[in-house]
Amino acid sequence: MIAYKRIKTVIAYTSFLLPALLLYIVFVVYPVGSSFYYSLTNWDGINPIVHFIGFDNFKRLFQDTEVISALKTSMIYVFFVALLQNVIALLLAVSADRRIRLKTLYRSVIFIPALLSSLSIGYIWSYIYQPTTGVLNIILKGIGLQALAHDWLGSPKYALGSVIFVTVWQYIGPSMLIYLAGLQGVPTSLYEAADIDGTSGWGKFVHITFPLIAPSLTINLVLSAIGGLKMFDLIFVMTGGGPGYATEVLSLAIYKKAFMQSSMGYGAAIAVVLSLIILLITLAQLFFLRKREVEL
Numbered sequence: 001m002i003a004y005k006r007i008k009t010v011i012a013y014t015s016f017l018l019p020a021l022l023l024y025i026v027f028v029v030y031p032v033g034s035s036f037y038y039s040l041t042n043w044d045g046i047n048p049i050v051h052f053i054g055f056d057n058f059k060r061l062f063q064d065t066e067v068i069s070a071l072k073t074s075m076i077y078v079f080f081v082a083l084l085q086n087v088i089a090l091l092l093a094v095s096a097d098r099r100i101r102l103k104t105l106y107r108s109v110i111f112i113p114a115l116l117s118s119l120s121i122g123y124i125w126s127y128i129y130q131p132t133t134g135v136l137n138i139i140l141k142g143i144g145l146q147a148l149a150h151d152w153l154g155s156p157k158y159a160l161g162s163v164i165f166v167t168v169w170q171y172i173g174p175s176m177l178i179y180l181a182g183l184q185g186v187p188t189s190l191y192e193a194a195d196i197d198g199t200s201g202w203g204k205f206v207h208i209t210f211p212l213i214a215p216s217l218t219i220n221l222v223l224s225a226i227g228g229l230k231m232f233d234l235i236f237v238m239t240g241g242g243p244g245y246a247t248e249v250l251s252l253a254i255y256k257k258a259f260m261q262s263s264m265g266y267g268a269a270i271a272v273v274l275s276l277i278i279l280l281i282t283l284a285q286l287f288f289l290r291k292r293e294v295e296l
Helices: 002-038 056-062 065-097 105-117 117-126 135-142 161-181 188-196 201-212 213-230 235-238 250-260 266-296
Strands: none
Touching: 002 266, 056 250, 056 266, 065 105, 065 161, 065 213, 065 250, 105 161, 117 135, 117 161, 117 235, 161 213, 161 235, 188 201, 201 213, 213 250, 213 266, 235 250
């Protein structure tokens, strides 16, 4: 009788887990496994005949100047996106946490860009950045700042910075909400004790606020790094990786190699390397940031 009940319980649990497990296998395990397999072949994406070539794609990858340049661009892009997004989001969260009027509207306005698709945002900002008819240059010229009007997406000097700005603008809302949740978890008694001791506003932020929102900082840095390394659609719409290779990140390099140059095996190899980079950076962030949380 007991064995029957156990079997019945196992069947019940399995019936609940099986659909999710099947979906995970179909949409996660199989694509990851097939990507690694094709990275070891010379498949062009069309021909059903696939030849196993071992690690030749990976050897080629580390000698490909275009891919190395894309890796450098990805690192620069991720660094500045993570830095600016978290600094500005934290400042906005601190201001939103105060008793200001129209607080709900203030939060909503900042969060709205994250609700829009990256494609629509890319097209909108492409028009804003237009060198002749774009709103940005028209405003700069209208207020007498013609020297600051540039071809924002057509110049290698400004293209990457322009894309970084749009990325930060789009995703600053979710980061702000995460910091805001952390701020609202800080006990008010600590601030009251600091007020009694005559601690300045900056002192309260450094010694109370910032240490106690360490988990929020960890989450935001990890999410911004992962999102930046995987970014494709926004950059593809705004610049297509240009001018030249100024904004070509690894995700765009994968697309070009796999689909535009019909080298699916080589593109899969770059994707495997990108996945490993994301994994290593994420683990490193979690290790050091979690360690900081424990020390605090």
